[in-house]
Structures are given as C-alpha cells and as structure tokens.
Amino acid sequence: MITIDADKLKEVEKRLSQYPKQAPVVLSRALNRTATNVKSNASKKAREIYRIKAQDVNKSFKINRASRNNLGASVVSTGGSIGLEKFKTNAREPSAKKPRSFKAAVKKQGSLRTILRGFVANISGVKVFQRTSKKRLPIQRLFGPPVPQMVDNPEVRQFINQQAVETFEKRLDHEIKRVMEGN
Incomplete structure (x- = not known):
C-alpha cells in the first residue's frame, strides 16, 4: 500500500x-x-x-x-462467483450419451477432481451443473471463487x-x- x-x-x-x-x-x-x-x-x-x-x-x-x-x-x-465452466473441466460441450465422470480444477496445482453427478448443459450458454440427488431434478449450478x-x-x-x-x-x-x- x-x-x-x-x-x-x-x-x-x-x-x-x-x-x-x-x-x-x-x-x-x-x-x-x-x-x-x-x-x-x-x-x-x-x-x-x-x-x-x-x-x-x-x-x-x-x-x-x-x-x-x-x-x-x-x-x-x-x-461474484464465476461459473465453473470458466475454469478447467474435462467436458466443454453437452453430450447426448451417458457422460463419463465429470472433472474440474480451479487451481493450477493439483489435478482435476471428480464432481459427483456433475454435467455440462447448454442453458443460455454452456454451464456446469450438479444433480443434488439421484433423481433427474433438482440441479444446481456450480461456481468457482470470485x-x-x-x-x-x-x-x-x-x-x-x-x-x-x-x-x-x-x-x-x-x-x-x-x-x-x-x-
């Protein structure tokens, strides 16, 4: 300062x-x-x-x-918080077939971490979501740090x-x- x-x-x-x-x-x-x-x-x-x-x-x-x-x-x-899609993920586009495990990383050190029930969807642009239960809905959007x-x-x-x-x-x-x- x-x-x-x-x-x-x-x-x-x-x-x-x-x-x-x-x-x-x-x-x-x-x-x-x-x-x-x-x-x-x-x-x-x-x-x-x-x-x-x-x-x-x-x-x-x-x-x-x-x-x-x-x-x-x-x-x-x-x-505010930045959508997880702005960071490194192993999936950039939504897929019609059953997705493989979804992984993402916010920091450069370390490797990609698996996000249980995570997926990418195109809802007003490509975004990362996670299912909150084993059912199809509800879902929540995932964010990284601001x-x-x-x-x-x-x-x-x-x-x-x-x-x-x-x-x-x-x-x-x-x-x-x-x-x-x-x-």
Whole structure:
C-alpha cells in the first residue's frame, strides 16, 4: 500500500526545487501508472495460481485515477462467483450419451477432481451443473471463487504490494526527471 501524505508531498517539492508547484502533477502521474501496473500484476499473479483466463479476471477491476487535486488512486476488484465452466473441466460441450465422470480444477496445482453427478448443459450458454440427488431434478449450478477472493490470496496480495512500491518509486523518479528536463 502506498500513502501520500504531507511529508511525501514536501519531499517531492524539495526534489523539484525549481518547480515546486509541479509536485501534485508528478505524484498523480506516478500513482496512475502504479495503479495500472497493480491491475496487470494482480491479473498475472492470480492466473499463475488459478486456471482462469485474463479477460475473466480483468473485467472485474476498476481503477479510480488520481489527479493533481486528489492524490489518491485505487484499484478495486468487484464481482461474484464465476461459473465453473470458466475454469478447467474435462467436458466443454453437452453430450447426448451417458457422460463419463465429470472433472474440474480451479487451481493450477493439483489435478482435476471428480464432481459427483456433475454435467455440462447448454442453458443460455454452456454451464456446469450438479444433480443434488439421484433423481433427474433438482440441479444446481456450480461456481468457482470470485476474482476478489483470488486477488486477496496472501501470495497474490504480497506480490502486488511489493510490485506497487517498486513501480511507484521508479515512476516517481522518472516523472521528477521528466519535469526537471523540461519535457
């Protein structure tokens, strides 16, 4: 987590000795680049652990950008559970014949696990279901974890925080150099 307080602002103003009024602009640019980087790193690290596509992870993120008047940027992941069909399964299409055992995996480590009475059906798109009894009905749809839960994984969170701090420091130096050189 990166915090911009009065001390950080004064430090940047001091480094920008000739252009102290540019400090909020420099900080907001560095924060915005860091926020974009956090989103891509979160997606990348979550996909290293979970068997999910980038687009399914990325569409859950919203970036609130910083400005010179509001030195605060945030990256928020929202959304509910994701259908199990978005993860790895051994059946992608519904089958007319009696299905073999249905298997699925959410995490990359480990193998596919058997889901008792699981099957794939095309109901407004292909989805994964499970019978709740030995009878034909009722059935329930199966879900994997939501993206916010994937991103909140301790391994992912630690990686994101580490990368955010490094990126912010690099971008801050770059933006200060840019202003000092007159670009």
